[in-house]
Amino acid sequence: MSQTTGQVTEQPLFDGNHSFGSITRLISDIPQQETPKWWYIAFGISNLLMGLLIAMLVYLIWEGTGVWGLNNPVGWGWAIVNFVWWVGIGHAGTLISAILFLFRQGWRTAINRFAEAMTIFAVMCAGIFPAVHVGRIWVIYYVFPLPNSMQMWPNFSSPLLWDVFAVGTYFTVSTLFWFVGLVPDLATMRDKVKGKLAKSLYGFFALGWTGGNRSWQNYEKAYMLLAGLATPLVLSVHTIVSFDFAVSVIPGWHTTIFPPYFVAGAIFSGFAMVMTLMLIARKIYGLEDIMNIKVIEKMNIIILVTGWMVGFAYIMEFFIAWYSGVEYEKFAFINRAFGPYAWAYWIMMTCNVITPNFFWFKRFRTSITMSFILSIIVNIGMWFERFVITVTSLAQDFVPAAWGYYSPTWVDILTYVGTFGLFFTFFLLFLRFLPMVAIAEVKMELPQAKVEYYANGNSDKDSANN
């Protein structure tokens, strides 16, 4: 900070004193290098797991929903837990790319591409569950408002139907947004790669990007518009997912706090997942300069904040249950904490409310190891949150004689494990073939991209090379 000029200079966001050119090289070289051995191994494992998922789904559809551990009171089990969990994970991507974009948070550029890709793959994983959990998947098209001779429309008052539209829209907009953001970088790749096929493929998807003023203008406008479109979706998707529960009459589900609580939880888990993946990727691909400790710290702060929002919701649920005076509500919540599923509840509380408090301390916030461990714990905790909500409320609702204990079968478990195969298969393909950091956007956050930089007499060191 220079007192003499009277100007406050921000610390550069990214380390390594990169120039435009070095950023381009750093990122665009990754897809061009020879495929590393670990990638094949990881891809192989992911493929095996994806095969497992397919096998489980075939078995499920062949035999019937009964291969899962569901029973009479508990009609939704791991499938819906997994669905909500994966959708929640997806949330971070949209939040980072859309909301943080509108709030002009430059650090988001370090992770937004990455997080958006994660969003899309997570939503793909999530989308499997509502589709396959139905008893008769071969008539699932009944949920779409398709004109038919019986004039039979879906039931527009059902939250499940809202879900179909919400998740469908979300997936479409996320994918579009991600793709639009990719266009300048695809052009960069098109210009860099040597292979003919690669060149034409990148070229095709670069949509004739010239890098000219027109391109940039259109791009920025489109990006801004999509960011505006995606922003309400961040809130709406999980709100509507929460409606699946909140609109019902079941104690423990029927809760008005659910929409904000679910959104906060989604961001919480999404950031944790981005953190987990990012910490591995930055190490492997040497992206520590971009995905640096400052970005990590900012993400940890968000995890801490959303963690407390979630924790507040947990406590508030108890308060409202007591305050409402409804015996069934009171029972539902006390039973969560001290009933047969107390173990799940306390895993959730520990993982989601207690452990994020480490991030109050800068030492832990800026510790890579701590961030990695806590991000995984948060993801476990958030899975259990959904389990607690879904299963404990159903297993012991109104009529005590109809209560029934739920436990998953091996099919439930392997299906969930299998979705990681699907997720990582796509994610590894993404890492391998696409620029995993938004090159153009990162460059916009470099000091060189600011006018002040040149006012101080600096010049773009690298301009000759670029």
Place this chain on the structure above:
Amino acid sequence: MGKEHQSTYWRSLNQLANNDEYKKFVEREFPENATELTDGLSRRNFLTIMGASVALAGLTACRKPVVKILPHSRQPEFMVPGIPMHYATVMPFKDYVSGLLVTNNEGRPTKIEGNDLHPESDGATNSFHQAALLDLYDRDRSRYVRRNGEKSDWNAFLEFASDHFSNRTQRLLFISEANSSPTYQSLKSKALSAFANAEWVTYEPFSDENVLTGVSRAFGQKLRPVNHFDKAKVVVSLDADFMSQEDNNVQNVKRYAKSRKLNGTDSDMSRLYVVEANYSLTGSNADHRLQLKPSKVAPFLYALAAELSASVSGLNAFSGYRNEFSQHSWVAALAEDLRTNAGKSILTAGSDYSPEVHAAVAAINKALGNDGETIEYLELPHADSENQTEKFANAVRGMQNGDYDTVVMVGTNPAYTAYADLNFNSALSNVATTIHLSTHVDETSQNATWHINRAHFLEAWGDGFSYEGSLSAIQPMIAPLFDGKSEIEFLNAIIEGEDVSGHELVRNFWLSQPGGSDAQWQTALHDGLVKGTRFSSRSVSIVPGFAPFIQEALSTPVQTTDDIELIIKPDPKLYDGRFANNPWLQELPDPISKITWDNVALMSANTAQKLGLADARRFGQFEHQTVSITAGNHTFEIVAWVLPGHADDTITVYAGYGRTKAGRVVNSYEGRVGNISQETVGVDVFKARTTVNPLFTENVSVSSTGNTYEVATTQDHHSMEGRPFILEASLAEFKENPNFAPQIAGVYSGQLDETEESWYTTGAAPINLHNTRTFPEREPQWGMTIDLNSCIGCGVCSIACQAENNIPVVGKREVRRGREMHWIRTDRYFSGDDANPTVAHQPVPCMHCEQAPCEQVCPVAATTHSDDGLNQMTYNRCIGTRYCANNCPFKVRRFNFFNYPKEFLTTGEDTEVIQMAMNPDVTIRFRGVMEKCTYCVQRISRAKINTRNKTGNSVKPPDGAVKTACQQACPADAIEFGDLTDENSRVSVAKRDSRNYFLLEYLNIRPRTSYLAKVRNPNPNIA
């Protein structure tokens, strides 16, 4: 059901039987396939036969279908395809029959109801009656005669019989199940006179021999005591489960429920005391229940008699007697209550108790003046003078010693049920020729020289007396599916060596009787009984022999030990194992323990603790510890099950399980029983039952094994958690505040403060976002009430519903996973003290909420509301999200997690047999589809159509025209169903009852099914 459905009973068979073509047809059996058409019988001829007589209407379609289906060339009278016909018949069970009305669809019986012309069933049924239908279609029934296990046929047996039984002096033993049939009894005397050295034993593992013997000790004559519970003010049951395990339970429940019916606060109700060890169904309905080991019941009774002898004349034999119970608070209280209600009380004891107990019971009832008032003593024409239990034991010992050349067993399954110390199997092998008539190749048949396949009562001719002596006819609903022979045809073949049809035997016997005429026979077939017939009632008096007899019993010292006593009782579902191969019954939850597909060792928590068994069952625990029980020479391993309220130091086990040769349901059910470790369903406990004391076994050693076993129950939680599901009050409280139930329900919901009335009684609907009308403006509007004061919790509604609505059986594994499919379940809650809890039962079907939470959440609108207020399921539209089931507050929706109907109806061989049991009016649901109670919409529709046909425009059937299956079957008349827009309909009247309340009123879902609160009648003198 009858009248609206153009009920046409089978009245013209006599004519038909004289029709030569018909005779030929029956003799030949029905063509197995159309190949017969080519040899000699032209298609035209065949069609002529097909159309020839009404008999074919009843019989053609009922056989295993011929390969080619041919239409009737002429429509037989009455027969309209798609319109079911109803025929009266009776079901024989032990030595009495129950009147039934069987629904036939295109010649196949599909549903059994009670015959309301029959005084004993009065339109109601029990689980055995309902499930008999599935026994008819049991594919495991024996299909041919076997000689030494090899396939043979009836003609070969006839040949053998005419040869073998031409020796009329051979030492011959008949072992027969109890049978009230006069035709059968006449054949019996014929046999005894034809064979010079013949002996006849009537053997039932659970018989009323001791009752008859006891009564004869008191009154000098074997008489059947019939309890008129409806006339009683006080009922004391000493371990007599008259609602379930004792004989004539349908009528018992009918009468008992009548004595408990409340009509406003002025009405009075009876009081029931039960003294027992096991928590029986009857005990669960008691106002006061005392836990007593079975060995203590007799001393208790004597102490009561002694107490009564001070104030009631006629009990001098007991005066001055004292024992450990003389100071018991119950003895004084019971004595007083009985005395005050002398002539209006009933004392009854379990039929397995000793003759001394029954003699004492008879004497007390006589002394109280109950005879002729609440208890009738009827003469039994088929009663034997000897005690058949003893006679059976002697006969088997004789078999062991080689005293018999030939043993003929008619029905019954002694190889499985006989007392262990008799070693029946080895005795059987000491007889040169053994012949067994049986529906299955069972434990006895497999060791018999000849096995004759027996016809089911729904496919055979016969007759019998009801419990109180209504002479009734059994007429077949269908030609024998597996060519079985009835017991009278069998017996006749043995005596005469020739084949005479059951129809001829019965009819000829009836015509030969005084007053017998063709008209009487036809009316009997039509009505199911000869009206006005009844066993003659005897007035009784104590015989001089009673005093010395009872003195001897009193002077026998009573040993008091803390040893464990093992009680063996017939199962509430399988009875003595005769219904073991019936999957409906196997899957029906036990009324108290709610266990399916298994028997367990029921014991108290204290006893379990003494045996070192783990603490109380956890919610979600399916593996349970087993114990090893050694009684005499027999040791068996069985699951220990803590039943709150069971007496300490006793263990109850139900017989009827562990059958090794019952059929595939028990021995290798092809459905999803799956992972049970043993080869049979449940454990055979008959092997622990001896002639020494059939009621209970002493000197039992029990030890924990450390093993565990999976048990499938339909209810995992047993407390109501203080929630207002079953509301109850004492009679005094009810009279004080008749509106207690809707008030509690409203106050609990937070809708009312304690002074307000329910919105339903005031008519002011609560604030409502949707529409404020209580009912749509359309008639009719259907509704239901369930009177918890009448409901005894037997579970017959579940089976009746299962039969009516084609509900599949899912097997043990699926029940264990909580996937049973019953549309109406009976919830059972324990309340009060852990060691001595009270029980309440609550049947829960779909409530048909006017603002149904399930309808709101279905994404594809597969569950919607009909104009007449039904919550409907459209199976074709359902995609199976299960959201509706999640959002159902009552959890009454059932999901087809697998293709249950397919497994139930198309697995294994001869699947078309079991498919014949299905109701054609109800869709079979595919896998992945939600289902639930429909209020029997098919019955509603039929009634609407009939009404429309009659009136031309109205679709509002008269009150009572629609009866749901559960309502119709219920022996307690707990369920009312009908049109709520009809002010005078029975259901509307019930809804205006002050005890009417709704479940979960605060949700504002407005259920169409409501409950009438339970009222108990405790004795203020017993704390």
